[in-house]
Amino acid sequence: MERVKRPVLFFLIFATMFLLGGIQNTKGLILEKVQNDINLNISQVGIMVTVFQVGFLLASLVAGILADRKGIKYVMGIGTIVMIIGLIGTGFSYIVAFFLGFYLVVGVGIGSMTVSVATLIPTFFKEKSAVVFNLANALFGVGMIVTPLILNLIFSNHISWRYFYFGVAVIIAIVFIVLQSFKPGQAAAADGQDRVTLKSVLQLFKDRQILFVILYILFYVAAEAGFLNFFPIFYTSLNIAGMSADQKASTAAYIIASFAFLFTIGRFLGGFIILKLGDRRTLVTFSLFALLSLILGRILVTNTSYLMMLFGLAMSVLFPTAQGIASKLTKQTGSLQGVIYVASGLGGAVVGLLIGQVSDAFGIQNGFNMLFVFTAIITVLALLIKTPKQEQA
Numbered sequence: 001m002e003r004v005k006r007p008v009l010f011f012l013i014f015a016t017m018f019l020l021g022g023i024q025n026t027k028g029l030i031l032e033k034v035q036n037d038i039n040l041n042i043s044q045v046g047i048m049v050t051v052f053q054v055g056f057l058l059a060s061l062v063a064g065i066l067a068d069r070k071g072i073k074y075v076m077g078i079g080t081i082v083m084i085i086g087l088i089g090t091g092f093s094y095i096v097a098f099f100l101g102f103y104l105v106v107g108v109g110i111g112s113m114t115v116s117v118a119t120l121i122p123t124f125f126k127e128k129s130a131v132v133f134n135l136a137n138a139l140f141g142v143g144m145i146v147t148p149l150i151l152n153l154i155f156s157n158h159i160s161w162r163y164f165y166f167g168v169a170v171i172i173a174i175v176f177i178v179l180q181s182f183k184p185g186q187a188a189a190a191d192g193q194d195r196v197t198l199k200s201v202l203q204l205f206k207d208r209q210i211l212f213v214i215l216y217i218l219f220y221v222a223a224e225a226g227f228l229n230f231f232p233i234f235y236t237s238l239n240i241a242g243m244s245a246d247q248k249a250s251t252a253a254y255i256i257a258s259f260a261f262l263f264t265i266g267r268f269l270g271g272f273i274i275l276k277l278g279d280r281r282t283l284v285t286f287s288l289f290a291l292l293s294l295i296l297g298r299i300l301v302t303n304t305s306y307l308m309m310l311f312g313l314a315m316s317v318l319f320p321t322a323q324g325i326a327s328k329l330t331k332q333t334g335s336l337q338g339v340i341y342v343a344s345g346l347g348g349a350v351v352g353l354l355i356g357q358v359s360d361a362f363g364i365q366n367g368f369n370m371l372f373v374f375t376a377i378i379t380v381l382a383l384l385i386k387t388p389k390q391e392q393a
Contacts, residue, residue, distance in 0.1 A: 008182050009124060012076070013132070014139045015175055016117050019168065020110060021143025026151050026164075027052065033161040038094055048103055055107025056114075057345040063115040064338020072119050073182055079112030080176040087169040091162040111341065118337035122327030130279045130324025134270030137320045141264030204336060209386060213326040214343045216381040220318050221347030223290070223374035226355055227311060231256060234368040240302050251305060259312030266316025273317060279325050280387050282317060287382040290314035291375045298369075318378070319344075325387055 031045050040048070059079075067075045086109050089102030121136060122129040154164055204210050232252040236245060243251070274282050290311060297308040323340060330336050351374070359367030 008178060009120065011178055012175065012182065013117055013120055013136050015171075016113055017136045017140040018143040018146075019171060019175075020114055020117075021140035022147030022150075023106075023110060023143075023168065025144035026147050029148060029151050029155075030161050030164070033155070034099065037161070038096060038099060040096060044096060044100075048100060051100060051104045052107040053345060053349070055104045056111040057342050059108040059111025060115050060341035060345070061338045063112040064119070064335040064341075067116060067119045067338075068332050068335050072116055072123060073179065075112060076116035076120075076179055077176065079109050079116055080172050080179065082112060083109030083172050084169045084176070085109075087165045087172070091165040091169070115338050115341060118323065118341070119333050122324070122333050122337075126327070129327045130274045130282075130321045131271035133320030133323045134267050134274065134317055138264060138267035138270070141260070141267055145260065145264060204330060204332065204339060207329065210326065210329050210336065212381050212385045213322055213329070214339060216322050216378055216385065217319065217340050218343040218347040218350075219374045219377045219381070220315070220322070221344040222351040222354075223371050223378065224315055224319075225348045226351045226368075226371050226374065227259070228256065229352065230355055230359075230364070230368055231308070234364050235301070235305065237364045238302055255305060255308050258306070258309040262309055262313040263316045266313045267320065270317035270320060274321060274324070278387075279321055280382075280385065283321050283325065283385060284379075284382045286314055286317050286321075287375075287379040290318070291372075291379050294371060294375050298372075322385075325385060328387060 031040075031048060034040060034048075035045055063075050063079065066078075082105060086102050086105030086107075090099055090106060093099035093102055117136065118133075121132045125132045151161075151164055155161075205214070232249065235252040235255070236248045238248070240248060270282075277285060293307070293310040293314045297305075297311060300307055323337070326336055326340060327333055351370075355367045355370050358370055
């Protein structure tokens with residue numbers, strides 16, 4: 001890769017991932033203010049969340065195909081423009097219907113930009129893609145941590161959430177301007193991918209290794225989302241001597257925050273770990289670490305609850321490492337990354353329904369135990385996944 005490309009590439013990847021992490025983690029904070037601002041009821045808030053996710057999933061698949069057919073710069077350009085329109089539109093919305101429409105546009109823009117970045121990495125960092133994926137996702141985590149703090153500062157000074165979205169739109173406009181100086185080169189821009197269609201994307205599922213990676217992503221997200229969404233409910237349901245309900249809620253919140261902190265630290269270190277162990281060994285080792293830390297944390301949860309934080313460290317490197325392995329399995333990189341994000345969305349959607357149903361029938365403690373099943377599945381899948389070099393050997 002030409003030296004002149006590197007600063008532009010790193011800015012596009014890391015700045016975009018930081019922004020995407022920030023936007024994703026402030027949806028709840030924003031919607032709480034929007035609820036009071038334009039008189040949304042709780043069912044309409046639920047619709048907003050669903051619409052956003054639908055836009056993200058549809059854009060992920062379409063953007064992946066377009067990235068293979070038209071090039072990364074084309075799709076990322078569309079994604080940034082759509083994001084700017086969506087953010088400005090939501091900022092100016094005073095009617096529920098308009099906010100709903102523009103919030104869908106924001107979801108589409110985030111889906112497009114996420115897939116674009118996920119396609120940039122394996123295209124220009126083929127052999128080190130898992131390393132760069134970990135660093136990029138670390139910046140995503142930093143965005144998740146820093147942006148809510150910025151938003152709280154804005155709210156504490158009685159500044160409207162609308163200005164936050166306007167400010168993010170300006171930053172994304174800067175990303176768009178930098179994108180114009182990015183010249184991906186003829187091979188990366190085209191590479192004869194006009195043959196890529198929805199049918200050719202479906203052909204990806206015929207490759208057993210690709211199927212294993214997609215299933216791995218789905219169950220990984222189910223385990224991660226299940227922990228983050230249900231651990232506080234599970235922990236407060238426990239009968240712990242000497243702890244009131246408020247104390248248990250406070251401890252659960254601290255564990256979740258520590259999970260996120262270790263999760264982000266792990267992703268910063270993930271690149272170095274992969275350089276030392278290799279893609280597949282990292283995936284297997286940390287999948288086993290995740291399963292063992294979850295089992296140990298669950299057994300000792302009433303006495304040593306903070307052991308649950310180790311689950312965050314164990315999970316931190318798994319998603320980007322699986323992405324890096326997947327990028328080496330096909331030339332249809334954009335399409336595959338789109339499918340991966342669709343699988344991650346499905347994993348996040350399914351876990352809520354499944355754990356909710358089990359909890360209703362058998363109690364939250366048994367519902368939370370579904371995480372053992374998800375983590376055991378990804379451990380088995382990690383053992384089945386092989387990189388191309390290992391298969392040839």
